[in-house]
Amino acid sequence: MYRSLFHDSDEEFAGFDGDLNEYDIEGAEDEDDDMLRGPIQELDLGSEDDDEEEELPAVKTKGQKSKQHERPSKIIPTGSDASSDEEDEDEEAPVTMANMEARSRALDAAAVREADLDAEEMRQAELVGEEEDDFADADMDADEEGEGDEEAFQLPTAEEREQEKKTGGPQAAGSRSEYVSQLISDIASYYGYNDFLAEKLFQLFPVSEAIEFFEANEVARPVTIRTNTLRTRRRDLAQALINRGVNLEPIGKWTNVGLQVFESSVPIGATPEYLAGHYMLQAASSFLPVIALGPQPGERVLDMASAPGGKTTHMAALMQNTGMVFANDANKARTKSLTANVHRLGCKNVVVCSYDGREFPKVMGGFDRVLLDAPCSGTGVISKDASVKTNKSDRDFTLLSHLQKQLILCAIDSVQPESKTGGYLVYSTCSVTVDENEAVVDYALRKRPNVKLVETGLEFGVPGFKSYRGRNFDPRVSMTRRFYPHVHNMDGFYVAKFKVEKRAKKTKEEGDAMDVDAGVEGVAGKFAFNDEEDRPYIEGQPFFSNHVFASHELT
Numbered sequence: 001m002y003r004s005l006f007h008d009s010d011e012e013f014a015g016f017d018g019d020l021n022e023y024d025i026e027g028a029e030d031e032d033d034d035m036l037r038g039p040i041q042e043l044d045l046g047s048e049d050d051d052e053e054e055e056l057p058a059v060k061t062k063g064q065k066s067k068q069h070e071r072p073s074k075i076i077p078t079g080s081d082a083s084s085d086e087e088d089e090d091e092e093a094p095v096t097m098a099n100m101e102a103r104s105r106a107l108d109a110a111a112v113r114e115a116d117l118d119a120e121e122m123r124q125a126e127l128v129g130e131e132e133d134d135f136a137d138a139d140m141d142a143d144e145e146g147e148g149d150e151e152a153f154q155l156p157t158a159e160e161r162e163q164e165k166k167t168g169g170p171q172a173a174g175s176r177s178e179y180v181s182q183l184i185s186d187i188a189s190y191y192g193y194n195d196f197l198a199e200k201l202f203q204l205f206p207v208s209e210a211i212e213f214f215e216a217n218e219v220a221r222p223v224t225i226r227t228n229t230l231r232t233r234r235r236d237l238a239q240a241l242i243n244r245g246v247n248l249e250p251i252g253k254w255t256n257v258g259l260q261v262f263e264s265s266v267p268i269g270a271t272p273e274y275l276a277g278h279y280m281l282q283a284a285s286s287f288l289p290v291i292a293l294g295p296q297p298g299e300r301v302l303d304m305a306s307a308p309g310g311k312t313t314h315m316a317a318l319m320q321n322t323g324m325v326f327a328n329d330a331n332k333a334r335t336k337s338l339t340a341n342v343h344r345l346g347c348k349n350v351v352v353c354s355y356d357g358r359e360f361p362k363v364m365g366g367f368d369r370v371l372l373d374a375p376c377s378g379t380g381v382i383s384k385d386a387s388v389k390t391n392k393s394d395r396d397f398t399l400l401s402h403l404q405k406q407l408i409l410c411a412i413d414s415v416q417p418e419s420k421t422g423g424y425l426v427y428s429t430c431s432v433t434v435d436e437n438e439a440v441v442d443y444a445l446r447k448r449p450n451v452k453l454v455e456t457g458l459e460f461g462v463p464g465f466k467s468y469r470g471r472n473f474d475p476r477v478s479m480t481r482r483f484y485p486h487v488h489n490m491d492g493f494y495v496a497k498f499k500v501e502k503r504a505k506k507t508k509e510e511g512d513a514m515d516v517d518a519g520v521e522g523v524a525g526k527f528a529f530n531d532e533e534d535r536p537y538i539e540g541q542p543f544f545s546n547h548v549f550a551s552h553e554l555t
């Protein structure tokens with residue numbers, strides 16, 4: 001719904017299908033953008049403190065209260081934002097410079113309380129359910145989902161199931177596994193997933209949480225922008241946009257460059273500030289890997305899969321246009337929007353290139369930091385690209401996971417372990433599946449004894465799975481972070497951060513165990529994956545030959 005407001009070249013999510021017309025700015029003029037139109041705001045220039053970077057200009061509206069009072073769906077309610085004093089503030093009072101931040105914290109605190117209450121309610125529901133019968137917890141969740149909505153998803157009640165048993169109806173066998181399969185199949189048909197993906201995603205969560213996840217995928221995530229600090233400051237940008245009738249506020253304490261847009265009387269992807277490169281339309285989740293990587297001024301950085309450049313341009317800004325960012329993407333067509341963004345945002349330290357990431361570090365190595373924002377299935381961005389619901393098969397996940405494993409080893413080998421300031425790799429995806437996340441990280445830890453996981457430094461996020469459906473991963477995988485639409489109100493995302501140490505000289509056995517030998521020192525050799533192991537994937541599959549990734553397949 002908000003998409004028409006976005007400039008095409010900012011979009012990075014899985015749904016990009018190479019058709020730039022899909023994001024036609026003209027579309028922003030039609031009825032879709034009514035959602036972001038609102039009353040013109042008037043500045044309250046009261047007691048503004050110009051030096052306080054975190055404070056944004058206060059606003060009040062003409063004729064009616066600011067929509068800021070009705071803030072919908074805040075991003076990520078963090079415990080650290082809560083403060084009991086501020087919660088008591090009169091919610092009806094006008095928003096001013098003095099109370100804006102406090103109001104924001106109070107709302108966040110309320111959101112935390114609500115989330116806690118919801119969680120408690122769910123726990124209670126599950127307990128009651130377990131006492132009644134094996135199946136009642138799912139039953140209850142489904143009942144809640146269906147409340148007040150004639151067409152809503154309804155599971156049979158305990159009585160109905162009893163009746164069905166007597167009459168030999170569909171639930172006759174009545175085992176938990178049969179009931180769960182029925183639930184998955186109902187979820188698939190209700191939300192429009194293929195059975196395979198519905199099951200795969202369902203398995204990630206307890207029953208009640210799974211329903212929340214599927215529900216969250218039906219709702220658009222908040223519209224967010226990232227201030228380009230190479231061109232402006234957040235407070236100045238906010239002021240300029242407020243003057244144009246944009247209703248916005250800071251995303252949260254965890255970012256000092258993000259703004260959440262609630263409504264706008266102008267298309268956000270076509271303001272003079274946008275065209276002048278003062279901001280990037282960017283999902284909040286995609287700030288996370290860059291924050292975790294923390295590129296420093298003067299460093300040499302590789303963004304291995306970078307188009308359309310949301311993270312590249314963020315890194316360039318953090319590096320204050322110094323050092324060097326190599327922005328690579330295997331898909332040449334996608335480097336056009338990458339280059340356009342690099343120019344628009346005034347990044348002068350970026351070199352754009354187009355290689356298969358698996359050719360690194362043969363092409364170039366010795367980076368202080370590497371970001372691998374890997375091509376993935378896009379199961380974290382289903383709210384933006386509903387085609388993911390039906391176009392993914394088991395084979396896709398096998399192939400993607402394999403590609404991601406190859407890429408991550410090459411990314412590790414591109415890092416300069418002796419870097420004085422860095423020596424880090426961040427691996428991220430906008431997918432929530434274990435195959436594409438923990439399994440890839442675990443593989444990298446096994447294949448590269450010279451790397452270790454370190455804390456991402458992100459304030460929130462759910463720890464990665466240490467074990468999953470009978471598979472045990474390296475326990476340090478819990479240092480990685482998962483982000484979910486239903487928990488954090490941002491796209492589903494995954495972030496892992498590695499420190500790369502100097503590689504010990506390989507023994508013969510270790511050498512044999514390595515799939516890839518593309519280390520900086522060993523690059524002269526064949527671009528060596530284990531062809532025997534890879535054969536089943538390579539044969540009959542365009543992915544690993546000259547595949548240029550169709551954006552609908554990959555992000």
Ligand SMILES: C[S@@+](CC[C@H](N)C(=O)[O-])C[C@H]1O[C@@H](n2cnc3c(N)ncnc32)[C@H](O)[C@@H]1O
Binds near residue numbers: 330331376
């Ligand atoms: C998640 S998107 C990157 C988004 C980007 N990091 C950003 O923030 O704007 C993944 C990218 O990987 C690219 N890609 C796919 N396979 C690749 C490969 N083997 N090597 C390098 N890039 C690849 C795709 O073309 C796609 O642009």
